[in-house]
Structure formats: C-alpha cells, structure tokens
Amino acid sequence: MAGKRRKSGGEEIVERRGGDEAIYKARGMRTVGGMLKRIPLIVAGVATGIALTLGAARISNAWSFLPNRELNRAASQVKDVLRLVNEHYVEPEAVSYEGLAKSALHGMVESLDPYSEFLEVAEMDFLEEQLSGNFSGVGIQVEIRDGRVLVIAPIANSPAERAGIERGDEILGVEGKGFDQDVTVDEIVDRLRGRPRSKVTMDLLRPREGKRFQVTLQRERIELESVRAVEVLSEKTGYILLSDFSDHTARDFERALERLEKEGVDSLIIDLRNNPGGLLEAAVAVAEPFFKQGEEIVSTRGRKAEDTAVYRARRKAPGRRWRTAVLINGNTASAAEVLTGALKDTGRAIVVGERSFGKGSVQTIFPLESGEGVRLTTARYFTPSGVSIHGTGILPQVEVTLTDDEKSKLTVQLARADVADPHEFKERFGFEPIEDRQLQAALQALRGTESVAVRSRVISRR
DSSP, X not given: OOEEEOOTTSTTOEEESTTOOOOBOOOSSOOBTTBSOOOOOOOOOOSSOSOSSSOHHHHHHHHHTSSOHHHHHHHHHHHHHHHHHHHXXXXXXXXXXXXXXXXXXXXXXXXXXXXXXXXXXXXXXXXXXXXXXXXXXXXXXXXXXXXXXXXXXXXXXXXXXXXXXXXXXXXXXXXXXXXXXXXXXXXXHHHHOOSTTOEEEEEEEETTTTEEEEEEEEOEEEEOOSEEEEEEEGGGEEXXXXXXXXXXXXXXXXXXXXXXXXXXXXXXXXXXXXXXXXXXXXXXXXXXGGSOTTOEEEEEEXXXXXXXXXXXXXXXXXXXXXXXXXXXXXXXXXXXXXXXXXXXXXXXXXXXXXXXXXXXXXXEEEEOTTSOEEEEEEEEEEOTTSOOOTTTOOOOSEEEEOOHHHHHHHHHHHHTTTOOOHHHHHHHHSSOOOOOHHHHHHHHHHHTHHHHTTOOEEEEOO
C-alpha cells in the first residue's frame, strides 16, 4: 500500500512501505474525495461485489441468485468451510460468521498482489483523508522527544496557529488527562482528531517562558501540503519539493511555479525523492505545464475499456521551457514515476539520483454500501515511449549513489526543513546536516544540460 497509518511526527504522517504507494485513477462510480484514488501518504477486489459485513448465510443467499455456476459453486464451498469452522473450532468466540468472512476477504484480495486490499470502515475513512489531502483536527504536527510531547509546528491557517500555539510548545494533556510514560504519537493524534466543529481542550507549556496555559480549539478540516518547499537556489534555479500527489497537488504546484517565475528563475529542480505517489490525475496535472496541448503524458492498459486510456495535456498555453531536473531515489514511486517518466521520455528534464522504485500499476477504489471498500489493481501504466517501468523503475541519466548513512540523514533533513539552524539540528537529531550530493549534481547538470542530457554518468563516493 501504500500507506499504513503511523502518524509519527504529526497528525498527517503516514507510514509507507518503501516506495510502494498505490496509484489511483478516477472511475465512473462514487468517488473518494472527488475521485477514486490513492497517498502523502499509505496494501483489493471482491469477486462478489456485494456488501461484506453480512453473515455467511446472507452472503451465500445473495450469491445463489447469480447465474454464474462457477461462482455459485465457489460460494457454496466457502459457505461450507465457514459453517464447519464456526461449529467445530475449539474457541467459539473467535469464529463468528462476520469475523470469518472478513478474514476470508482479506486473504482473498490481498493474495493477489501487494497493492490490492480489502478495506474495513476505519481504513476506508483514513484512505479518503489521504487522497483528499485533508483531515479533521486542530492542525499541529507533534513528536515525542525525551518523553515530552512537543509541537513540531502548527499548520498554516489552522485552529492551532490561530490560537497562538508555537513550535516547541509542550502538550501536557488533552481534555484534562495527561499522557502515560509510554504514550505513542498515534495515541496523541487520535485524541486531537475528531469530527469537524467538535471542540478539544489542550494543556500546554511554553518552555522558554516557563508559562503554562490552556486553549480550547474547534476542530476543522485541515488541508495538508503536497508542496513542502519552494525556494530559489543559486544561479536563478528554482526548487520545489513534492511529498505526494493528492487532490490539491496540481493547484499548489502551479502556484509554486508562478511564484518562482516572478522571482526570475530560468531553471527548475523538482524533488521527488521519497515521494510514494498518489493520484494518477494529479501527476498528469502537475506535468501539464511542461507540455503542449494534445501531447501524451501517460497511458494505462487494463482488462476493461474504462481502464485503458491515453492522458494528454489539455492546457492551451504553450508548455514551460525551463531547463529542468528531477531528483529521484528508491522511494520515488507510482504517480511520482508517472511525472518523472513523462518528463524524461520527452526530453523535458534530466533525471538525477538513484533508480526509482518501479511501481507501474494502477489501483481503483471500489466503495461498498457497508462503508468498507476494495482496492484492486486494474491496469498498468506506460510512459510516453510505451515503456512499463513496473518492477524495473526509472534509471536516472545522472546517477548519484548515496551510502546508507547518507540516505538516512538526508531523509531526516528533507522531512525537517523547519529546523534551519545547524546547531539546533544537531542537538535535535544527533548529527550535523550533510551535503546533499544529489541536489548538487542536479545543479551541475542544469549548468551543463547540453552535454548531460545525452550522456549518463555515475557519481559515487569511493
């Protein structure tokens, strides 16, 4: 999957396995957050297509009306096994029909591939938050350090920011209840999140002032940022860090481009390292500013006609012609590879870094009436040159290999750009910020684009 819920480091954090975030495409049915989709943040088809929380008897009755004899025979066999287990297993409380049915469905769907999954209600709800790029809460990122619950930063224009909560504030308790010594970030975040317009009271300490205070906040929908950094580097080179691809990624990316344009940049670095992907449509929309109307960005091929399509640029404006470099690594996957492949295949960007993850399949979300859902692999995607990168990844033209120690440290540096002071950074994370050799290589590549674009070279630490 893409993402398993961890929330470590903040309300919006999602723990992802490597770089294998699922990629999602829209479909003509009820959508999740406006489209059937993925990821920053997150591993299902149901052969029956009916609500899955029914007891085994009701499921088999529903199946019995279907004309497919093979399906009926399979359903009968499943029913027989469910009944045998329910009636004879030594611990009766462990074998309710509903529990057995859900276990069977998990096994059936999740045996197909790493990206297909049966989603229970809570997982479906969480996936919707991931794909829409927002959640309901107070808008703070938190971490546990030395047994203390600290605010990393309030999210812009959130209830927490408007209430004056600051980076470094310590959360002493929620709703008058403190935290156990072994409290996890998951537990803290669960206590802070809730229904929109519901209220939550927090007890805080501002260490530098020795001030204790209490705030009551009204929860609201919080929009997460896909564009995590926008800045101008040396020699008029713009830099944009994309963390994932959600509903509003394309809008935020376009704003970032406009901002850099006003600042006079003539070249661009798009940082997709550790980006696990997300919405197929979002990746296409992010690519569009670089393409002319009608040019192919990506195509998909599946069993059904609706899963086979060619995605082309729809903008009438001419594509931007900035010299562009894309940074990737082994955790760049899915929709991030769609964008990388489109820019590389068409000669619009030089790709720098390490081979990407190789996640070239597309998942569709099938919502069920029960509130549960199925995430199912329905297609493969292909770059403009007709190449499938599934299982192979994208090889950069300028390969910059990092040691495991460098990878670990750079991951922290990219995730915690809020800690700009080197001394504070070392105190917080136990090491001094290191040189980003991949970023430096991208800058060098842009300065020598005419030669680098046609020659692959390897930069590695001996």
